[in-house]
Amino acid sequence: MVDCPVEFHEDPAPGSGRRAARADFVSDAPRLSLNGRWRFRLSGTAEGTGPALPDPELDDSSWETIRVPSHWVLEGHDRPLYTNTAYPFPIDPPYVPDDNPTGDYRLRFDLPSGWPGGDRCVLRFQGVDSCGTVWLNGELLGHSKGSRLPFEFDVSGLVRPEGNLLAVRVHRWSSGSYLEDQDMWWLPGIFREVELLARPQGGIDDFTVHASYAGGAGSLLVTADVPGLVEIPELGLSAPTGERVEIDRVDPWSAEHPRLYRGTLSAAGERVDLAIGFRTVAVSGGRLLVNGVPVLFRGVNRHEHDPERGRSLDRETMIRDIELMKRHNVNAVRTAHYPPHPEFLRLCDEYGLWVVDECDIETHGFIYAGWAGNPPGEPMWQEALLDRARRMVERDKNHPSVVIWSLGNESGAGAAFAGIEDWIRRRDPSRPLHYERDPSYRHSDFYSLMYPSLADLERIGQRKEDPPEGVAPDSADDARRRGLPFLLCEYAHAMGNGPGSLADYQAILESSERFCGGFVWEWIDHGLAGRDSLGRTYYRHGGDIDAQPNGERYCLDGLLFPDRTPSPGLGELRAAFQPVGIAVEEGSVVITNKHDAMDLGHLTFRWFVEVDGVRTDGARVDGARVDGAGVDGAWVDGGRVDGGTLAVPRCRARESVRVPLPEVAVAAEGETWITIEAVLTGGTRWAPAGHVVATGQARLGTA
Missing domain, CATH: 2.60.40.10 (Immunoglobulins)
Structure with a gap:
């Protein structure tokens, strides 16, 4: 038996024992879902139930059961908390309070008959909030932070045909919480899928699709960690990995015409499904171009939210969101403020939505400390911040819908963003980068603001805006910024009787090729379902929870009501975006x-x-x-x-x-x-x- 190292949750390191980040994909290799009812016990401190958690001899028969995936605060344990900008605990990085609700999870499982015995096995968690430490059959595998990002452990040799015990300790607060202050409910737990993946001999661990478009022709290069064969029957294409193929005539992928070419990548031990969209993204001449033409985002900011399940969404809910967006003339999504479930991006590929994929980073609460100790400027946080960018890019790199990487949201400035920018540009030079909060815009391919006035927006379209605070007029930073396209990452706050002036904003955004559009804040009210004494459903905001600080009604600022009924504001948006x-x-x-x-x-x-x-x-x-x-x-x-x-x-x-x-x-x-x-x-x-x-x-x- 391995003792539980309590200090993991306050270590700034992003994790331990994990496999390298890689693309998310669907293949013919066996996989076993570990979703379902798990044994669960909630404790008030980080020690949880103590060092016996992974011990197979521990009697957990008196524990409650909980649905996985879910958030325990929506399953009758503890309470949800909502803050807009303030942290719900004192700022003392990387430390968090001793009063730290901690959920201990245990699952016993057997392998199905026919499970390949000689293959490697990988254990994958798609999302754990905020820090998970994992054991399998008494062996410590490691830990991970970065709540909206997957992590994996190699469990080859540890998995048995029968009687496996998977134990997970989840801390509500961890050092990672300092990087996740994203104007949303704080909802802990194993909230995305858990699965066991068979990794066959000669299987494909990772691959990258490079599919570009120019002048009616396509260029395709697929690289992989093992030799393989790429086949796209519709194009009559069969080529080995690592070989670039030029195709005389293809239809380009765009949000207007999401043309996907279906095919396979086959290696000795595995076949992977491919959905390839040929498209080229570039910033040129102060404009954003996709497939050689300027693009205008008619976008929304989308948190993942369901009034009953929080951020644990099913595929049907994702489809409902996308259909509502498309029917209301929305053509783009900023994944505020973290990478979404990977299934959402597959659906964006299929239905046609431009995606600004945003890294799981926000440190807005440091504004109350005068930005002192802000993680992007502190060396001890550099690896944790880069880790989040790396995992986002590696997971989502093969989606044609993803046209921009966003480095994060409202996190001030700091050297970490230079490191993130450098890594992404080397790893994926095919997509531009966005970051709004650094006034120098040195790490962004866009000038970007939140909530400018109409008059200010007009001046931006003319490239006559005043320089941001701290940037000298006519300096190199000033000149570079004026040459950038402008992306309005948040505007028209849809709270209460909002959003306002939508038609006026849209008219200005359509008036200058400098503009590549904008993203209305935000898609859906974050109301959580409650029941009154008569059993009727109502929706709670932050102020309905007996906790301080809280963001009160500020989570009710969406174009949809919490149950996904369109608000009158969404009708106004549809008209403005037509x-x-x-x-x-x-x-x-x-x-x-x-x-x-x-x-x-x-x-x-x-x-x-x-x-x-x-x-x-x-x-x-x-x-x-x-x-x-x-x-x-x-x-x-x-x-x-x-x-x-x-x-x-x-x-x-x-x-x-x-x-x-x-x-x-x-x-x-x-x-x-x-x-x-x-x-x-x-x-x-x-x-x-x-x-x-x-x-x-x-x-x-x-x-």
């Missing part, structure tokens, strides 16, 4: 294509007339071309219809076309309005045919 402009001018309808690269061939433009809000027959057939039946499918007497479709010629991205306005008889009394809608001609993964993408209206007259 990728097609529709305006009536002097007897014409002006259609403006605001897509980055796609024409409007996937849309049908239909129109109808209302008088005082009631649909009516309002157009003469001989006054305009009407294709097909009216909106309601009804022809009426007198040669008039209640609506129809507009014949819109081909309209390329960033261009406009004019079509005749249907001749509409104005009602003798009341207000007559024409509404023109751009709707999906065919169904997509995220919406059926007929879904309204954009709307324009004009008042035609009054009596």
Whole structure:
């Protein structure tokens, strides 16, 4: 039996005993889910139940059971805490309070019949908050911090066919907590999946996909830690790893057209599924370009949240988020403020969303210490900070949806960011970097701010902004920043009656090629479900928990209510973000294509007339071309219809076309309005045919 080293949780080191970070992928190698009911006991201090935790002879029959994955504070143990910027404990890095709720977990499991006996085995945790120490069959494997990042242990030779005991000690507070002050609920526990992976002889541990696009052609290079064969049947491609292949004609991947080419990477002992998107990201001429064209993010900041399960989300919830985003004209996600579950990125690849993948780093609470001791500026934290960036990049490097790496959020400045920047640029030069809080922007490919005024944003578009505090006018840093594209990483705070001025912000963001768009704060209210005395559900904010400090209602600032019901603000966002402009001018309808690269061939433009809000027959057939039946499918007497479709010629991205306005008889009394809608001609993964993408209206007259 190995004693539990209590000091692990206060050591700034990011972990011990772990395998090297690697890509997340799906293969044909056997895997065993260890999710389910585990034995659980919560203690008030870091000692937990003591050194006997990993002892197979320990009698845990009186312990409670808990669902894994989950947060214990949402399973009836202890309480959740919400803070916006303040740490919920005194700032004394790397130390945390002696009163440190600690969950001890134990699971007994057998291997399924047919499990390959001679293979290596790897134990993987997808997410543990905030520090987990792990034993298998009495042997200490090591520990890990970095709550929203996976970690693995090689358990070859330790796993038995029957009677395995997996023990995990999870500390609510650890040195890692100082790096995770991210305006959210503090929710401890094993909250993502746990699984045992068979690693066959000749299997693939890690691989990297390099898939670029230029001028209609694709270039593909797949490297791996073992020799393998890359096959993409649709392209007739079969090539060994390490060999670059040029393909004369491919469709590029983009959020508008998420074209994936399915294939496999096969080695002697394993076959891995590939989903390859050809695309090239570059910052050039002060603009963000993807596949050679400027891109405008119509984005949201997304915390992972469910009112019942916290940050332990299932695939169905992720799909619901993405479908709601796409249906409301959102095309981009900033993963505020940590890497999401890897399944979310697979779905972004498939559905089409640009992703700014953000490192699990925020030290905002050091503002209350005047930034004294802030980890990015302290040598003892350098490895822990770099470890988080390394694990993010290695895990997510093969996703075409990930177009920008973000170094973290609201963590001040410090030498650690230079080290992170250097490592990422060497490891992955194909993606630009973002970091907002360092006023020099030396480690970022973007100038970035939160919550600028409309006037300030206009000046930024003209590259006439005042330099940030601490940056001298006309200095090298000032000049470099003015040459950068601008990314609005947070704006239009959606709390209470917000978000406000969405249309005004969007008009400015569309006015200058310096802008690559922005991300509204934020996607969903972080309300946690509670039950009143009558059993009715209500949603709790930080102030509903008897604890200090707390961020009170500041967690209720989303475009969705906690149960994912769209708020009125989301409807406003949909209108502001619509990728097609529709305006009536002097007897014409002006259609403006605001897509980055796609024409409007996937849309049908239909129109109808209302008088005082009631649909009516309002157009003469001989006054305009009407294709097909009216909106309601009804022809009426007198040669008039209640609506129809507009014949819109081909309209390329960033261009406009004019079509005749249907001749509409104005009602003798009341207000007559024409509404023109751009709707999906065919169904997509995220919406059926007929879904309204954009709307324009004009008042035609009054009596």
